[in-house]
Amino acid sequence: MAIRGILFDKDGTLIDFHRTWHAIGDRLALEAACGDRGKADDLMDLAGYDVAAGRFRADSIFAAGTNADIVALWYAAAPLAEREKRVKQFDRLTAEEGARSAVPLEGVSSALRSLHGQGYKLGVATNDSEDGARQTIEAIGIADLFVATYGYDSVARPKPAPDAIHAFCALTGLEPDEIAMVGDNRHDLEMARAGRAGLAVGVLSGTGTQERLAPLADVVLSSVRDLPAFLAGHGS
Template structure:
């Protein structure tokens, strides 16, 4: 069946992951370390930051996980009530600061406008919070192009589970094989496979590599900016 709806990951797919998130992650790590710079660096590395390369590793906790995952990693011995409070704090900080710092990837906004004009129904499926997703697409000026924005807290199970695809199908009335899932990490493509999406698209604009994405993808593109031409062709 023809593709009618497209779900996009957010960070590394629509916005520049490293330009948007390094400073925010570092701030939260320094907070978790009680102001100790060395310990904060250790926490950043634990969450997936490669200091030698100056970037986050693909499929790492910070690149592909949820705020709850990061809190569990950095505050491993926290009791449940503190864990929940920390997650709420992380959600609030990352939603506000992620939107304020969001840097759209080159050519992506034009591509989204093109796809919307062609009649595709567009959605966001991210392991950031729903608030973070909505605030970011509002901040970069494309919220009106999307019919849905799903965060890890919007569904019972976040990526790589298929819940966001199932929710998008329920909203649009499309069958799973009419949906394309686009993302820069294996979690995105694993969700596409689990949800029986009609098209799994890997993009190299974030933290993922050709070698890691290709085994799960139907196609690997350099960026979302190449998607309109691919779908047209």
């Protein structure tokens, strides 16, 4: 079937992951480390930040996980009630600061507007919170282009489970094989495969690499900005 709907990951796909999230992650790590710089660096490394390279690692908890995953990692010894409180704190802070700090990737807005103008149904599927995703797309001026926004807390199971694809299909009336999933990490493409999406698109604008993405992707593009031309050539 022709592609009629597209789900996009957010961080590394629509916004610049490194420029948006390093300072926020470091702030949360310092708090978890009670201000100890060395311990905070260790926590950052544990969650997937390569200090030497100055980059987040592909498919790490930072790159692919949820706030709940980070809390479970950094506060493993804390009682359940404290961890739940921390998750709510992380969700609130990352939603506000993520939107305030969001740096859109070059060419993404115009590509999305082109796809929207061609009649594609567009959605966001992220492992950020739904509120965080909504605040970010509003902050960078693209919220009007999407019919749905799914965070890790919008569905029973976050990526790589296919729940967001199922929800998007139920909302739009489209079949899974009419959906393309676009993302910069393997969990995006694993969701595409699990949900039987018609097209799995990897992008190199985030933390993922050609070597990591290619085995699961139907195509790997440099960025979302290349998607309209690819779909035109694909016959969708």
